[in-house]
Amino acid sequence: MNNDSSVIDNLQDLEQFLIEIENGGFGLEGVAGIGMATNNADGRHFVAVFDSANKLLLARWVTQEVYETGKEMVRNGPKKH
Template identity: 65%
Template sequence: MNIENDVIDNLAELERFLLSVEKGGLGLEGVVGVGMATNNADGRHFVAVFGDNHKLLLTRWITAEIFETGKDMVQHGVKPKH
């Protein structure tokens, strides 16, 4: 599943997306991980939600800036605010 026209272009939006995945707000079942990657065909970046056996459950396009600045958030999860 890919949402073509919905591009994540800021860290707050990435954080909301990751929290929605963590809390089950997107209706996805069997989520085991989240990662970032680059589409080989056109070089666009995306964040992907994976299920068992690396099955791709959902992707969202992200800007190049979010690909660079959001890596830590995707890799280590969203940090709770004080």
């Protein structure tokens, strides 16, 4: 997660990220859950993709605003278009 160019800074990008995960994107296998979390080392927030053993498969940094306003979208899934 050291690549700051991949920071999700708006809800539309968060929604697109979630849709991509749901559609099997990023080549991930065994996705069991997605959640918002905070890095203990520096307090930065991120959206995390986990497998059934709670192993981190993929994560993207999110801004404070996306962390605060995107929790329900992560919890309930993106809107179906």
